[in-house]
Amino acid sequence: SAHGEFGGLGLEVGMENGVVKVIGPIDDTPAQKAGIESGDLIIQIDNKPIKGISLNEAVKMMRGPKGSSIELSIVRQGLAQPLKLTVTRDNIAVVSVRSKRLAEDYLYLRIAQFQANTGGDLVKAIQKAEQAAEVKGIVLDMRNNPGGVLQAAVEVVDTFMDEGLVVYTEGRIPESKTRFEASK
8 A cells, every 4th residue: 555544553564485574664663662673474364374365364363353352473584483473453654764863964864665745845844944943954764665656756866856757667558658857
Protein backbone atom coordinates (compact mmCIF):
# COMPACT_ATOMS: atom_id res chain seq x y z
CA SER A 1 0.00 0.00 0.00
CA ALA A 2 1.46 3.33 -1.02
CA HIS A 3 -1.14 5.30 0.94
CA GLY A 4 0.18 4.74 4.46
CA GLU A 5 -2.81 3.07 6.15
CA PHE A 6 -2.13 -0.39 7.55
CA GLY A 7 -4.36 -2.39 9.89
CA GLY A 8 -1.91 -4.67 11.59
CA LEU A 9 1.73 -4.91 12.60
CA GLY A 10 3.62 -2.35 10.55
CA LEU A 11 5.78 -4.64 8.43
CA GLU A 12 7.01 -4.49 4.86
CA VAL A 13 7.24 -8.11 3.72
CA GLY A 14 8.08 -10.26 0.72
CA MET A 15 8.17 -13.98 -0.03
CA GLU A 16 11.39 -16.02 -0.01
CA ASN A 17 11.58 -19.83 -0.37
CA GLY A 18 7.97 -20.25 0.71
CA VAL A 19 8.25 -18.18 3.91
CA VAL A 20 7.60 -14.52 4.65
CA LYS A 21 10.75 -12.39 4.67
CA VAL A 22 10.73 -9.10 6.55
CA ILE A 23 12.01 -6.29 4.33
CA GLY A 24 11.75 -3.94 7.28
CA PRO A 25 9.61 -2.93 10.22
CA ILE A 26 8.05 0.52 9.77
CA ASP A 27 9.17 3.10 12.35
CA ASP A 28 7.10 3.38 15.55
CA THR A 29 4.84 0.39 14.86
CA PRO A 30 4.04 -2.72 16.91
CA ALA A 31 6.43 -4.77 14.74
CA GLN A 32 9.37 -2.46 15.46
CA LYS A 33 8.52 -2.25 19.18
CA ALA A 34 8.33 -6.07 19.38
CA GLY A 35 11.89 -6.29 18.02
CA ILE A 36 11.23 -7.62 14.52
CA GLU A 37 14.24 -6.87 12.27
CA SER A 38 14.99 -6.63 8.55
CA GLY A 39 15.91 -10.06 7.21
CA ASP A 40 13.80 -12.00 9.73
CA LEU A 41 11.95 -14.97 8.23
CA ILE A 42 8.43 -15.58 9.56
CA ILE A 43 7.82 -19.36 9.53
CA GLN A 44 4.65 -19.56 11.67
CA ILE A 45 1.75 -17.27 12.48
CA ASP A 46 -0.14 -18.27 15.67
CA ASN A 47 1.58 -21.70 15.49
CA LYS A 48 0.35 -22.31 11.92
CA PRO A 49 3.20 -23.05 9.49
CA ILE A 50 3.02 -20.72 6.50
CA LYS A 51 5.03 -22.75 4.01
CA GLY A 52 2.79 -23.25 0.99
CA ILE A 53 0.45 -20.30 1.50
CA SER A 54 0.59 -17.13 -0.60
CA LEU A 55 2.01 -13.82 0.59
CA ASN A 56 -1.49 -12.30 0.42
CA GLU A 57 -2.87 -15.03 2.68
CA ALA A 58 -0.01 -14.52 5.16
CA VAL A 59 -0.63 -10.76 5.20
CA LYS A 60 -4.36 -11.40 5.81
CA MET A 61 -3.44 -13.62 8.78
CA MET A 62 -1.27 -10.84 10.23
CA ARG A 63 -4.01 -8.22 9.91
CA GLY A 64 -6.79 -8.09 12.44
CA PRO A 65 -8.61 -5.96 14.97
CA LYS A 66 -6.64 -3.27 16.80
CA GLY A 67 -5.57 -4.49 20.24
CA SER A 68 -5.61 -8.19 19.33
CA SER A 69 -2.35 -10.14 19.62
CA ILE A 70 -0.55 -12.47 17.27
CA GLU A 71 2.41 -14.79 17.83
CA LEU A 72 5.08 -14.97 15.14
CA SER A 73 7.78 -17.65 14.94
CA ILE A 74 10.84 -16.07 13.43
CA VAL A 75 14.09 -17.49 12.10
CA ARG A 76 16.94 -14.97 12.45
CA GLN A 77 20.48 -15.36 11.15
CA GLY A 78 22.87 -16.16 14.00
CA LEU A 79 20.22 -17.67 16.29
CA ALA A 80 20.07 -21.46 16.68
CA GLN A 81 16.38 -21.54 17.67
CA PRO A 82 13.39 -19.74 16.15
CA LEU A 83 12.23 -16.73 18.18
CA LYS A 84 8.61 -16.48 19.29
CA LEU A 85 7.45 -12.86 19.38
CA THR A 86 4.00 -11.66 20.44
CA VAL A 87 2.86 -8.52 18.64
CA THR A 88 -0.26 -6.50 19.48
CA ARG A 89 -1.99 -5.16 16.37
CA ASP A 90 -2.66 -1.45 16.02
CA ASN A 91 -3.82 1.03 13.40
CA ILE A 92 -0.75 1.86 11.36
CA ALA A 93 -0.47 5.37 9.98
CA VAL A 94 2.97 5.85 8.50
CA VAL A 95 4.67 9.21 8.99
CA SER A 96 6.77 9.47 5.87
CA VAL A 97 9.17 12.22 7.02
CA ARG A 98 10.44 12.84 10.54
CA SER A 99 13.01 15.47 11.49
CA LYS A 100 15.14 16.62 14.40
CA ARG A 101 18.09 18.97 14.98
CA LEU A 102 21.55 17.45 15.28
CA ALA A 103 23.80 19.95 17.04
CA GLU A 104 22.71 23.49 16.19
CA ASP A 105 23.53 23.63 12.48
CA TYR A 106 22.46 20.23 11.17
CA LEU A 107 19.12 18.66 10.39
CA TYR A 108 18.35 14.93 10.57
CA LEU A 109 15.60 13.82 8.15
CA ARG A 110 14.23 10.29 8.19
CA ILE A 111 12.20 9.05 5.22
CA ALA A 112 10.52 5.81 6.28
CA GLN A 113 8.84 5.25 2.92
CA PHE A 114 7.87 7.23 -0.19
CA GLN A 115 4.19 8.22 -0.03
CA ALA A 116 2.21 10.72 -2.08
CA ASN A 117 2.90 13.49 0.47
CA THR A 118 6.61 12.76 1.13
CA GLY A 119 8.05 15.50 -1.14
CA GLY A 120 5.87 18.22 0.37
CA ASP A 121 6.48 16.98 3.93
CA LEU A 122 10.26 17.07 3.33
CA VAL A 123 10.16 20.66 2.04
CA LYS A 124 8.00 21.72 5.03
CA ALA A 125 10.43 20.08 7.49
CA ILE A 126 13.41 21.88 5.93
CA GLN A 127 11.59 25.25 5.82
CA LYS A 128 10.50 24.90 9.46
CA ALA A 129 14.08 24.10 10.52
CA GLU A 130 15.47 27.05 8.52
CA GLN A 131 13.02 29.44 10.21
CA ALA A 132 14.40 28.39 13.60
CA ALA A 133 18.11 28.63 12.69
CA GLU A 134 20.55 28.29 9.80
CA VAL A 135 20.89 24.75 8.43
CA LYS A 136 24.46 24.01 7.30
CA GLY A 137 23.84 20.39 6.42
CA ILE A 138 21.28 17.62 6.31
CA VAL A 139 21.59 13.94 7.20
CA LEU A 140 19.06 12.07 5.06
CA ASP A 141 18.31 8.67 6.62
CA MET A 142 16.59 6.19 4.32
CA ARG A 143 17.70 2.94 5.97
CA ASN A 144 15.15 0.12 5.51
CA ASN A 145 13.04 2.35 3.26
CA PRO A 146 11.21 -0.14 1.03
CA GLY A 147 10.44 2.44 -1.67
CA GLY A 148 6.93 3.45 -2.65
CA VAL A 149 5.60 6.17 -4.94
CA LEU A 150 8.15 7.03 -7.68
CA GLN A 151 6.88 10.61 -8.03
CA ALA A 152 7.52 11.16 -4.30
CA ALA A 153 11.11 9.90 -4.61
CA VAL A 154 11.61 12.27 -7.58
CA GLU A 155 10.28 15.20 -5.50
CA VAL A 156 12.75 14.37 -2.71
CA VAL A 157 15.72 14.33 -5.10
CA ASP A 158 14.44 17.50 -6.82
CA THR A 159 14.50 19.28 -3.44
CA PHE A 160 18.31 18.98 -3.47
CA MET A 161 18.96 19.54 -7.21
CA ASP A 162 18.50 22.64 -9.40
CA GLU A 163 18.81 20.96 -12.80
CA GLY A 164 19.54 17.70 -14.57
CA LEU A 165 17.97 14.29 -15.03
CA VAL A 166 16.63 12.74 -11.82
CA VAL A 167 15.46 9.41 -13.25
CA TYR A 168 13.99 7.91 -16.38
CA THR A 169 12.00 4.77 -17.06
CA GLU A 170 12.00 2.72 -20.25
CA GLY A 171 9.99 -0.24 -21.40
CA ARG A 172 8.68 -2.03 -24.45
CA ILE A 173 5.54 0.08 -24.72
CA PRO A 174 5.93 3.79 -25.53
CA GLU A 175 3.76 4.82 -22.52
CA SER A 176 6.34 3.36 -20.13
CA LYS A 177 8.96 5.90 -21.22
CA THR A 178 9.21 8.81 -18.77
CA ARG A 179 11.88 11.35 -17.85
CA PHE A 180 11.95 13.38 -14.67
CA GLU A 181 14.12 16.52 -14.75
CA ALA A 182 15.04 18.54 -11.67
CA SER A 183 13.70 22.09 -11.35
CA LYS A 184 15.16 25.15 -9.55
